[in-house]
Amino acid sequence: PPEDTLAVIKPDTGHKEEILDEIRARGFTISRLKDTVLSREMAEEFYKEHRDKPFFSQLVDYMCRGPCTMMVLMKENAVEEWRAAMGPTDPNEAKQMAPKSLRARFAKDMLENAVHGSSNTQHAHQKIQFIFGDISSESVIIDG
Ligand code: CMP
Numbered sequence: 001p002p003e004d005t006l007a008v009i010k011p012d013t014g015h016k017e018e019i020l021d022e023i024r025a026r027g028f029t030i031s032r033l034k035d036t037v038l039s040r041e042m043a044e045e046f047y048k049e050h051r052d053k054p055f056f057s058q059l060v061d062y063m064c065r066g067p068c069t070m071m072v073l074m075k076e077n078a079v080e081e082w083r084a085a086m087g088p089t090d091p092n093e094a095k096q097m098a099p100k101s102l103r104a105r106f107a108k109d110m111l112e113n114a115v116h117g118s119s120n121t122q123h124a125h126q127k128i129q130f131i132f133g134d135i136s137s138e139s140v141i142i143d144g
Pocket of ligand 1: 050059115
């Protein structure tokens with residue numbers, strides 16, 4: 001059965017349309033989409049799993065500095081498939097291991113790595129709920 005994941009195009013990538021094209025080319029259905037400028041409070045909550053990391057405050061600054069494109073992507077095995085589409089967090093590794101991945105193509109560095117995706121199905125449900133509210137009983141709105 002199809003699965004949902006939360007995907008984010010981070011601020012200032014400069015390549016939003018190409019990233020959306022790649023998402024569609026890889027066979028994901030974009031069932032929700034909205035552009036949102038996160039408050040600091042929201043960004044801190046969104047990334048709470050990383051709050052003890054040395055880069056946490058930089059990460060929050062980055063995520064708040066302009067609109068994020070928030071999406072629910074739907075596909076068979078969507079969580080894993082979206083992580084494969086993004087490639088590794090480190091763009092140098094991405095260029096080596098997955099040269100066609102979004103981070104290989106569009107990440108600036110380890111912090112400004114263009115895209116985000118949930119790491120497992122539990123996080124996917126949590127983060128979709130956090131960004132979009134309870135959509136489980138709603139009809140699907142293609143491309144928001
Ligand atoms: P993301 O997949 O959204 O999850 C956590 C984010 O923290 C990651 O992408 C990067 O934007 C950032 N990040 C992870 N590791 C580092 C690092 N070593 N230095 C700076 N930023 C990082």
